[in-house]
Amino acid sequence: xxxxxxxxxxxxxxxxxxxxxxxxxxxxxxxxxxxxxxxxxxxxxxxxxxxxxxxxxxxxxxxxxxxxxxxxxxxxxxxxxxxxxxxxxxxxxxxxxxxxxxxxxxxxxxxxxxxxxxxxxxxxxxxxxxxxxxxxxxxxxxxxxxxxxxxxxxxxxxxxxxxxxxxxxxxxxxxxxxxxxxxxxxxxxxxxxxxxxxxxxxxxxxxxxxxxxxxxxxxxxxxxxxxxxxxxx
Numbered sequence: 001x002x003x004x005x006x007x008x009x010x011x012x013x014x015x016x017x018x019x020x021x022x023x024x025x026x027x028x029x030x031x032x033x034x035x036x037x038x039x040x041x042x043x044x045x046x047x048x049x050x051x052x053x054x055x056x057x058x059x060x061x062x063x064x065x066x067x068x069x070x071x072x073x074x075x076x077x078x079x080x081x082x083x084x085x086x087x088x089x090x091x092x093x094x095x096x097x098x099x100x101x102x103x104x105x106x107x108x109x110x111x112x113x114x115x116x117x118x119x120x121x122x123x124x125x126x127x128x129x130x131x132x133x134x135x136x137x138x139x140x141x142x143x144x145x146x147x148x149x150x151x152x153x154x155x156x157x158x159x160x161x162x163x164x165x166x167x168x169x170x171x172x173x174x175x176x177x178x179x180x181x182x183x184x185x186x187x188x189x190x191x192x193x194x195x196x197x198x199x200x201x202x203x204x205x206x207x208x209x210x211x212x213x214x215x216x217x218x219x220x221x222x223x224x225x226x227x228x229x230x231x232x233x
Contacts, residue, residue: 015097018097019097019106022106022110023110026110026113026114030114030117030121033045033117034117034120034121037121037122038121038138045064045118045121045122046060046122048064049061049063049064049118049122050063052064052067059124059125059126059127060122060124061118061119061122061123061124061127061141061144062119062141063122064115064118064122065115065116065118065119065144068111068114068115068118069111069112069115069147071111072107072108072109072110072111072112072114072115073108073112074108075104075105075107075108075111076104076105076108076109076112077108078104079101079102079103079104079105079106079108080101080105082099082100082101082104083099083101083102083105085101086099086101112147112150113148115147116144116145116146116147116148116149116150117144117148118144119140119141119143119144119147120134120140120144120145120148123138123139123140123141123144127139127141128141128142128143130142130143132145157210159207160207160210160211160214163207163211164211164214167194168194171191171192171193171194171197172190172191172192173189173191174191176189177189194215194218194219194220195219196219196220196221197220197221198220198221198222198223199211199212199215199220199221199222199223200223200224201215201222201223201224201225201226202224202225202226203224203225203226204224204226205226208224208226212224
């Protein structure tokens with residue numbers, strides 16, 4: 001007897017519209033804030049940061065980030081906890097926003113980005129000892145840059161895992177063999193091995209270099225293009 005496979009849906013138009021609209025509005029608002037603050041204009045966010053800074057006794061660039069960052073991380077944690085409970089009860093999602101649990105995760109991630117951009121926009125003396133020079137007369141706290149891009153490192157491993165999962169599935173024809181097994185048939189094909197094959201990577205950044213290392217471990221010939229040149233060995 002064939003066992004029905006769990007399926008997942010693709011993003012519907014309304015989900016795509018929600019994500020695109022929210023992200024576009026947020027990025028536009030951040031761009032306007034950066035422009036107005038760096039050109040010497042008074043902004044509501046700047047006034048609020050000044051008020052909180054006076055109450056807490058910290059510079060304006062450090063006033064809002066701790067609170068926003070904490071709330072954002074709590075929202076992500078709550079969304080993950082909620083999402084796991086939904087998966088246990090109902091199985092896989094029908095789409096990227098198949099459950100309401102994904103919304104606090106989504107807005108929490110956006111909040112982390114904003115909490116990193118705010119001190120960049122509001123940066124001014126006194127600054128900490130460790131700063132990054134963006135332009136002449138504009139130095140930002142190193143911690144602000146780290147908060148802004150903190151997600152790029154944490155999500156590297158899942159992306160590499162999925163990349164090699166897809167490559168192995170294609171080379172060894174795993175989905176075809178799984179379907180045959182579920183229909184009560186034996187394995188009929190072995191597919192192709194990776195050793196000796198050529199792996200091409202466009203870019204050897206945080207993700208590409210990790211993919212290339214796994215390919216080399218499989219005994220593949222790795223060729224790549226990247227700029228600037230980096231070493232992944």
